[in-house]
Amino acid sequence: MGKIIKNPEPLEASYVPGYLINRDIEIDSLRKNVVFPVMRGLSSNIFIYGQSGTGKTVTLRFLASMETGCYFHYENAISVGSFKRIVVKILSSLGKQVSEKQPFDSLFMALKRSTSMPIILVVDECLNLVKTDPDGLYNVLRSAELYDLRMGLILASVDNPALHMTSREIRRIGIFNEMKFNKYSTSDLSGILDHRSKESLYDGVIEPEIIDGIASISERSGSARMAIEILQKAAFISEYDNRRTIDMETVRKASAMINPYITESKLMELDQKELLILLSICQVLERNVDATMEHITDQIGVNFETRDQPIPDLPLIYRAIRHLESLDIVEGVRESLGRGKGVKKRFFMGDLPVSVLIQKIFEIIE
Template identity: 25%
Template sequence: MKNDDPLDNLFDKLLENESIFKSKEVLRPSYTPEFLPHRDRQINSLATILVSALRGDTPSNILIYGKTGTGKTAATRHVGFELEKKSENLNTFCSVLYINCEIIDTQYRLVANLARQFGEDIPMTGWPTDQVFTKFKETIDSKQQVLIIILDEVDKLIKKGDDVLYNLSRINEDLKNSKVSIIGVSNDLKFTEFLDPRVKSSLGEEEIVFPPYDAEQISDILHQRAEMAYKEGVLDDMVIPLCSAFAAQEHGDARRALDLLRVSGELAERESKQVVEERHVRNAQEKIENDRIVEVVRTLPTQSKLALYSVILLRKNGYVNVTTGEVYNVYRQLSQNIDMDILTQRRVTDLISELDMLGILNAVVVSKGRYGRTKEIDLSVPVESTLEVLFEDYKLKPLENFKPVITSQTHL
């Protein structure tokens, strides 16, 4: 029996269009190129410190700073890869282990992950942390080797205490055969202020700063990757300059520029276009910004989501620049409806300020004369996509069709 279901041919139709990409993966943050433009000085500094590992000595611990998209992770992984390759040629034992502390953010999980990279079968939970640490030390000390541990986003790790950094920074005292060196990578130049002074001094023996890229440097990076990522002649002349300009506005974020270059191509392909144009870049910029906002909204605490939903409800009821008093009135109704603790108006005003800093709201302090000062609040995000994300939270789901009683309040 013939099946005329149009979905049967869905992928066949999509595959008929030839891709404009040669390799999309080279535009992703996880890709480490063999050559990193405009990072020679930082790479040489890193290699100069780590070369002692090839002589069997313990390299100094290193802290690497720089804003997002300045090449910190790519450069560190690149040097680590070259170090391992050279150690094989010299028949010395050097291992470079990479940990993303945004994902692996507790001492137990970190040490268990390190031990598992050496083949130890350690459960994700259940053992005392001291036992996991002892097992890790026994495992790496079973032969002569130099171990370099890259802790990317290391500032995320210390939010739950700096015990793990303290223990790792002193680990060499307990080792006879192996040696351990730590490289901490962070976007936050001030995170060491929260560290125990002993950890701070041992962890930051050497420091390397990665400055932001300018538009010209980002352009060089994009030309290098575009050559690998795209087929010849598919990029309009204005695509790379525009991606560079947008990323330069974002404090020289090369990662943002690469995302723009990739998403622009994906949008062009969805339109079955064989050329990526300037409008695709502008659409990609909008899409990436919306995606960022959606992700920020998704991770907000419930109370912040209620404050945001209050502003949206007022907006949908015809209010443009709403006041904190009006927001608080709606917020109280929402909280009562789902049995949430009702915060004070001052605390809700603080939440509004935080949403302003995140770029979700725009809150401006205005004088109301004898009524004092208040904040006029407007949305900086698209309503429908924001509502979709808010209602993903099961606590807010019952409020989907909520109709607030709105009374105008112009005073705090």
């Protein structure tokens, strides 16, 4: 590896770290509601759901790595066509080859003979499978009652699977638990990125304010997956360019590769004054991680005087910036100055490299 990356593995979204940021409650709930009951011979199932990047998969993989008293089997539902196929794959992983044509009772009896350990079956991205195979879902969820099998089921999806089931199907499968994974906060994302960067990058490669900048970009989605991917791409770009550090402009380039929000059509909605105000913000951000109103107004004065235009007053500047925020071109964050001292607002731009945006603005105004 070069001067940036010492270990690329922690930069992969699929990497399972030794500690998870802000998922202790979810881990404890999974242990309480599924793992411990199944280990005591009781049937227990749970539906977990939440937006992509909120830590569902990594939490389940982390739990599997920590619990040695159960046999965990993870399956992504996209790669299988039925719950019966999943049971056949569990048997195969235990060294037992059986036909998928066998009925569920034969398959579950084979499972009981194949292992004495309780089984925790994790089915990720399960929504379509829940919709298309209700009979298979019924057999797996009721396996303890119907077949005297010690098996718990964890179903994971972006949406709550129960919302896509009929009331009859819900009554049929019986009682199950539900748990939502909420979006990560900016501080959560900063913690995740700090941990990943320490494991993957050489010392001194990335400063805390750059980590916070990536977290701010990813805060809109609350997605750790997005944050880690930005860090990964920024690291590879920096290494390719023979840099010794990761700067904010490289982070913006990495972000643009993932999710470029700003387009020429948005810029065409702006009038001449708004374009010059946006240009001023970009020029401040070329030199800084974020921009304050003081720096922005100073740069606005320079740009308007250079073009022999009257400098806009503060109300016009504030209206223009609010318009830029409404278009998701610029993002602003209020920051308290302390008790009784008021607040200040910092502005940043996460979705497009500032240098690219400056070029686009010049093409329009000139």
